[in-house]
Amino acid sequence: MITSAHRGIGMTSLRTRERMIERLREQGIRDERVLAAMGAVPRHIFVEEALASRAYEDTALPLGFQQTISQPYVVARMIELLLDQPSGRSLGKTLEIGAGCGYQAAVLAMLTREVYAVERIEPLLARARKNLSSLRLNYVRFKHADGNWGLAEAAPFDSIIVAAAPARVPQTLLEQLAPSGRLVLPLGNSDGAQIITLFERRADGGGFSETRFDAVRFVPLLAGVE
């Protein structure tokens, strides 16, 4: 729902959002479910007012606390990998690690009713909660915690998405995947190349397949909470 608080840049924002969706198509995003979800979330309410006019550019923007709101293409790409268009898989019960101000959580919430989002910096989590409740996406469940440990109380998950880069895949996250579940994350050191990597748990729950995709730049996945 659009309230007066969101009207800020009004029609301009709607048009620039449509342009963002066109650009995502040109960049190769094909899953219409992802494009519709990203077209429905007003990205400008998630960035600081001074940056609102740049909210629909394909770039990461500062959130404070040395963190950034992820680039639209990367959000779209990672969710598309979870959805696996050919099979028409849906997200199911989904865990996001690194909610930041909640933008990606809102996009996920357009695609599934069951979203859990973990963030280690409390003031950011408070902002995420406020942003999602202003969009009436109250069913997203937030938790202030270190996402390296997943979210045992709600596991297993059909989909897990990590918005910060660890050097190696956290074993706990793999263990919290349901059979046929998918985990997507940027893997690599913050000073070197990071690669979007997809893990899929076998249907019998046994092993995992691992596939690598685009090179990206994310903030590091840190330990502990603030």
Ligand code: SAH
């Ligand atoms: N999902 C956000 C991206 C935020 S940037 C978006 O939609 O734009 C990545 C976030 O990961 C930061 O807010 C950072 O604080 C958080 N983060 C880093 N390490 C973490 C950890 N171990 N557990 C939870 N969150 C973490």
